[in-house]
Amino acid sequence: MGNSLGKLLTVTSFGESHGRGVGVVLDGCPAGLPVTVTEIEREASRRWPGQAGATARAEPDKVEILSGVFQGRTTGAPICLLTWNRDVDSGAYRELVTMPRPGHADYTARVRYGGFNDFRGGGRFSGRITAPLVMAGAIARKLLGLKGMEIMAHVTEIGGIKARPADIAAIREQAGQDPLRCADLEAAARMLELISRTGQAADSLGGVIEGVALNLPAGLGEPVFDNLDGELAKALFAIPAVKGVEFGAGFAAAGMKGSENNDPYAISGGKVVTLTNNAGGVLGGISSGMPLVVRVAVKPTPSIGREQPTVDLEKRENTVITVRGRHDTCIVPRAVAVVEAMMALTISDFALRAGIIPRVLT
Amino acid sequence: MGNSLGKLLTVTSFGESHGRGVGVVLDGCPAGLPVTVTEIEREASRRWPGQAGATARAEPDKVEILSGVFQGRTTGAPICLLTWNRDVDSGAYRELVTMPRPGHADYTARVRYGGFNDFRGGGRFSGRITAPLVMAGAIARKLLGLKGMEIMAHVTEIGGIKARPADIAAIREQAGQDPLRCADLEAAARMLELISRTGQAADSLGGVIEGVALNLPAGLGEPVFDNLDGELAKALFAIPAVKGVEFGAGFAAAGMKGSENNDPYAISGGKVVTLTNNAGGVLGGISSGMPLVVRVAVKPTPSIGREQPTVDLEKRENTVITVRGRHDTCIVPRAVAVVEAMMALTISDFALRAGIIPRVLT
Amino acid sequence: MGNSLGKLLTVTSFGESHGRGVGVVLDGCPAGLPVTVTEIEREASRRWPGQAGATARAEPDKVEILSGVFQGRTTGAPICLLTWNRDVDSGAYRELVTMPRPGHADYTARVRYGGFNDFRGGGRFSGRITAPLVMAGAIARKLLGLKGMEIMAHVTEIGGIKARPADIAAIREQAGQDPLRCADLEAAARMLELISRTGQAADSLGGVIEGVALNLPAGLGEPVFDNLDGELAKALFAIPAVKGVEFGAGFAAAGMKGSENNDPYAISGGKVVTLTNNAGGVLGGISSGMPLVVRVAVKPTPSIGREQPTVDLEKRENTVITVRGRHDTCIVPRAVAVVEAMMALTISDFALRAGIIPRVLT
């Protein structure tokens, strides 16, 4: 259990890093949406923004649409998207069965699944399983686009280097082109240099990704529990390595005064807006109509080419491990597309609940 | 929809701030747990830690157990807990119908519910609805206690004043006694002074609460979506005013290197432990057996006694509002019990899914 | 767990026969629906169609609306409906703790809940818990009425006496007036006589109830699992004593040929209709636009005033029991309102999923 997300638009994830393949079943997508393999693969390729700090694993992420699309359009039936695994070298993972890698899920997965889990390449806990989530997200983004809603994410921090605040145009254009998905090209250059240096030191880096959703109507969200921020947070914590989620001013709001943090209302162009957006577009768990702004903290890649203390779970004694195999120095840029996908899937679900996206498109 | 939380232990919330009462239905509680009105009311009183910055609303939070408890023990049937509302002065809220208070859910609720929502006292969006959640949490904490699991939360920051890191003993004893729920009594004194000063300036303060769960067995969590951190985050975002959730090192992990952030394993007393706990007790969405550590950012109380810009939603023009009525300068200490309750409810659910807590107690 | 039903319109049941009260939380009801205590109580009184075979328990079924209704209209927040218990004599139930009554849930409940269940009056397994379901159903019926949808049920068989087939007008008018809820008044007279005779013989009777839903649009239902017939069946099996559910020709279809059972299509008044309705208005789990027709088999009341073989669960030996206390000779007429309520709740949920009923009424 636990591998499905969403109420009216439900995504069910399956597959392991080094098994036959990874996939999703997307259930509840309205009928009539044009969908092509090409556009899904294009979206999936966004998980591979560039070479900086990324593994050499050659993975074109071809998608097979096994169901739910007929004559180029969604049918309303569940859409199964599958991408086969290839180019897998599982040899490097044998010793992990008994010696858990620090920072990875090796130990917790072993306990949870009694040692029956597929440990190769991290198995179910690999970033690989986000590939079909991004594919499903491509469909969700198209749904949102029908109503003018737009999702974009960008890197705002890597290894302590913070990007300057960027406006929407810069995020949309510059971050989309940049191999680090950073809208501040000057900061990006420094991040790149830091990644290179850190990789040479057999170490790794984390960072922060900011997601922005534009043109959401006010009124999305089902308080008190299925609220917009709570459901988004849950979806974002499904991304491996995410350790924190905040909206708008987030943790900084804890240090602000009410008079600073409250966003004053105003009429602008006939619409109700707020003059600031410390709320990040969500109040009482419901969208306010302002841009939805969420940030996630991504921890540094746990795989590092250094000797680390660990334990031998069978001998029950301390030992050391050196993780071999390919690994990214910094996975943050690759996670940008996944943040967008999880946002798109969650917000589409709320738009369906609100009846804004109908269940048959005409 | 959206007012139920949990899979095997489900809490359904109902009620409004100035309606008849507020309550919950707790479904899935194992049969045979001793439960008394007294202990639930004692737990509920923890939402009223002291007078500092709190409203004068005299609210003893008496509970009525309407179902699910028989001869002093839970029966396995749904437990309905109800607390009647009293001492309500709704006069101050009339103008809010058309003039939304900045930082509150007035505007988003109005849009979401077409203006039919009960706006009195914030209605469904009031902190008042957390009272029965704390009552349900009292039952969940007893369940966890059967297996030696313990939940505690404390205030680590108010208005920018940070408490020094505290050990478990200090949190358990000092924070529990302190009116601000802060384990660092020196910091607490400064916080108290700042609250007093801020209240006199008709302003308000936010802060940070840290929750700790002890003695969780390794192996709780259902990745990839119903994982331990994601479900906790969703539960915590149901608390009004929470704007961020992070685990372990959280956002700080984004600035760390892998070699710093990875928690090395070791055998200690025959058990597998980690020498640090940057993961906050959760890896791959599954508990590691180390203390679970989560922090939430609480924004400053939006109600402040100052004139603020807003709009008249009927006249569609800019105006100003001054919020009247009672309000807390700093709600953070009162939210500590709610953080504990949401943690207890969520972790109990996972313990039930894992079969650690049986469905009949003997 | 297990005490909630529905996806977008969710009803959560709580309470026991001889506890404080019985109630429901109805979550997901659109905002803006006019609702009064009077009309809910009127609907609840339909569980008391007459005196024939009914217990003497004086139960006016007063409702308290604890939440979710403000200024006479639903707010979109959860609606808690509560009816207090009164006039309870629990003395007759003491011996049931160890000696289960044949045909009742005494034994299975004891095993399921480890003996902690509230056994008084059947506790959670009493027909009493259907009272608030009928109250919630009253709200659902109003929702359906907004779109011209109508639910009605009637008794088609009691104790082997079958009513002649009735047309909609007869069901609507005659069955509604008849104390046995039977549209065939001649059959009803014979049923009444049989009930009287059977009661004198300290025995009981079952029967069949047919539910009809009119003016459902074609296209309601979410195959393959959340289909219209499956969800209705699940809802109807929640009614105590229901042992079978069939749609349209039902079990009789098993003996028909395809050429007899297939309903031919025709255009009538510009609409697509079928010339027969063996399908009972549902094909492939989706409504066809024809009247939805479902029948439920209700077993005879298990409480009979005769000595019956049972076991002493503590002594582990055979014994006999004579059930004391009030009981209906035939509960079937009283269950008619419950069938209607479960149909109304389920169909409303599908109408919400289809977007036919909006989430804010204007």
Add this chain to the structure above:
Amino acid sequence: MGNSLGKLLTVTSFGESHGRGVGVVLDGCPAGLPVTVTEIEREASRRWPGQAGATARAEPDKVEILSGVFQGRTTGAPICLLTWNRDVDSGAYRELVTMPRPGHADYTARVRYGGFNDFRGGGRFSGRITAPLVMAGAIARKLLGLKGMEIMAHVTEIGGIKARPADIAAIREQAGQDPLRCADLEAAARMLELISRTGQAADSLGGVIEGVALNLPAGLGEPVFDNLDGELAKALFAIPAVKGVEFGAGFAAAGMKGSENNDPYAISGGKVVTLTNNAGGVLGGISSGMPLVVRVAVKPTPSIGREQPTVDLEKRENTVITVRGRHDTCIVPRAVAVVEAMMALTISDFALRAGIIPRVLT
């Protein structure tokens, strides 16, 4: 939405009759269960009991295990089972786009999905989608077998010919061998003859299947809504062509007296049993420990080789249709394996909720 079933053991269905393939994702299966392709395919072949009345479609139902099984055992991760489609001739289905076949879901699916549904071979509404359900059921049956629970189903009626009541041994052995899955070989011979005659007359037959679950412990079921009979009924109504579900005496109970229908308790071999089983093993929605007995009514195959009245949905006028292509005269024997699968999946879920089957097998 609507294509997932189950709470702790969840099966998600995807695929269409003439698309790429049909499959399921089975989530929540305990880790450590030995599973082979061979045994799943053997179970799947039980959908093809013999040639009597079955289509000529050559469908070996090969399964691919795409995930969730590693080194011959389940891992606890979602298990994706896929069977590719082959040998599909979609030509015969073109005209169905505008001319719905009586008794099929063509019309309701078209309305529900706005005409975007894959109509070829019935698409999502084909019996073909039950193939992977039987595959998933094979895994569920193995789970139940670990605890000695056994599921079997058999044909008790075809075209009005009723089989004599059979004991468990006869069902287990004779029905399993018989091409019609009927334990009464004399009745089976007459059924076979009737099927042959009816097929020659270009007509079709329905029937009744009885499912029996043995060795269920008392205490399975989550009243009031997630009860054992309600959940089973919902699962069984997901099988195409099922029009009725009854437990134990079922509809016959409606005509019985309480004194006849009540099952008296007795101690037998130290265990609590009932001397009759009119309840069909379920009381108050909870298993009693007696054999669970459920019957489903299967309507006659709607595809018949005769001209039938229908409508042209575009011209909005009456017309006639003659269904071409392959079709079974009587699908009932093939549905026996599907009844068993749906029972196995549902009962496994309850056994998991009860903690009887642990989530890691050792």
